[in-house]
Amino acid sequence: MPKKRAIIGLRGIALAPVTENTVLAYKSGTAAALPFAGAMNRTAKEKKQDIYYDDELYAQVNDVLGEDVEIRLGEVSLELLAQLGLGDFDDTKQVFEGDFSPKPSAYSLRCVEDTVDKAPYYFNWRVFELSGIRFDNFATKGDSIKVCEVIITGVFKQPAMPGVKPYAIMRASATGGNQAPATRSCRVRRRFRRRKYETPGGMGAYAFPAWCCGLLNPN
Secondary structure (H helix, E strand, O other), rough: OOOOOOEEEEEEEEEEEEEEEEOOOEEEEEOOOOEEEEEEEEEEEEEEEEEEOEEEEEEEEEEEEEEEEEEEEOOOOOOHHOOOEEEEEEEEOEEEEEEOOOOOOEEEEEEEEEEOOOOOOOEEEEEEEEEEEEEEEOOOOOOOOOOOEEEEEEEEEOOOOOOOOEEEEEEEEOOOOOOEEEEEEEEEEEEEEOOEEEOOOOOOOOOOOOOOOOOOOOO
16 A cells, blocks of 8 residues: 655754855755744745737746745744844843844755654755744733744745755655664765765754755766
8 A cells, every 4th residue: 555645744843054055065064953843834936927929928937936934933942043143142141132133144944744654754945045033923811822933934045056956855764764863964065077966964963864965976
């Protein structure tokens, strides 16, 4: 009987800072957990244009440039808000001084999507450009409790390095043999003479499978 792979859950979001994103190399650091994931909504950033000749539709150009992303979390610590560039945290006073917008930064975003048959998918979006962090609207508790979620917004973008895809998905094998956790960062670099890719690292130190961005000598 075939496996039932319908996705029914989201967990284990992690962010790894992108330390190099050029036409020559892509590199991300060690991933850190972004706990209490509630939802991740994505909307395609599309560019559409109709081209006419002889007063007739000659062609329709439709390019997807990326995705607008909204992540909802149950809570975020003040320390993590500071780490994400939204302000400064004084550990002695336990006070966070925040800005409306975080400092410009890019991350590799990884998460786990559970399935009906409990064999998860592992997602890795290679460039997540963080644009905003805010608390949702506050409300009195009343008779029903509604969590004031933390909302993180940003954009999934195409890496600058030619040939590097914007995301990768790994499917857990039936035996789970490909789910050994990684312990190093992810690095992809082009060698011009041999025209190969170096992949000396894994997915990051956050219990993700030890596959390096799905790029194992693609040429």
